[in-house]
Amino acid sequence: MRVPLQLPLDFEAFYLGHQELFHDYAETQLGGRRAAEEAIHKAFLEILASWDQLLQEGNLEQRAWAVVRRIVGRRLEAEGRPPAFVINGPIEQALRAARDKLRVMQSGTGLYEAIAELPPRQFDVVVLRYILEYPTSRIAWFMGLSDRTVDYHCRKAKERLRVQLGLPAKSQEAKEGNGQ
Structure with missing residues (x-):
């Protein structure tokens, strides 16, 4: 039997409070919900991987926002195109x-x-x-x-x-x- 991953409660709260905004932002940039979901999933995995460090350093929202911006920006760069709102x-x-x-x-x-x-x-x-x-x-x-x-x-x-x-x-x- 596989035991489900137990996420930190404060991370779950952070996710619930930010996921809609992160998805909206990524969708505006990437032009589609699926691409946005993939990017934000990746962003939240990165945020989770450094969760304890982010909590200790402070400026959690700003640091998480930087992760989202970086991941969305790299995807646009990899696709060689401007943000979707331009096109x-x-x-x-x-x-x-x-x-x-x-x-x-x-x-x-x-x-x-x-x-x-x-x-x-x-x-x-x-x-x-x-x-x-x-x-x-x-x-x-x-x-x-x-x-x-x-x-x-x-x-x-x-x-x-x-x-x-x-x-x-x-x-x-x-x-x-x-x-x-």
Whole structure:
């Protein structure tokens, strides 16, 4: 008789609290549920293998997130392609909504590619907030950051995108008129 593997209870709780978000993120990048499940399964196996060390080191969410990013990134690299949201229609539609939030008016601006070129934290925040539509508090909890730090990364990403896409800066009057 084969005895089932007994997982640490805190790992099971971590898995239950993060698996949906990890899968959503991987599916957005890889373009399919099966590929996402394979990548996240691999990520959770890696996280489990170093579970005790991760608990002792602190920053569990950030370390786990780094594992997910690395595994998804390596798969994209091995397949020699950009993230799926750059090339998939449904994801393109979600990005169209994100583009509106970023106040980008023209359709052929290169926004998708520009998002893909953002630094890792800015990229994660933009994908989680505007594509997967997670609230700031959940992104902050997940990434092990404060709400203000998530907002900071979002502002920096939007500014970087504005510059990269050659869009004009908002005037001070417009900012004040919007209560910013």
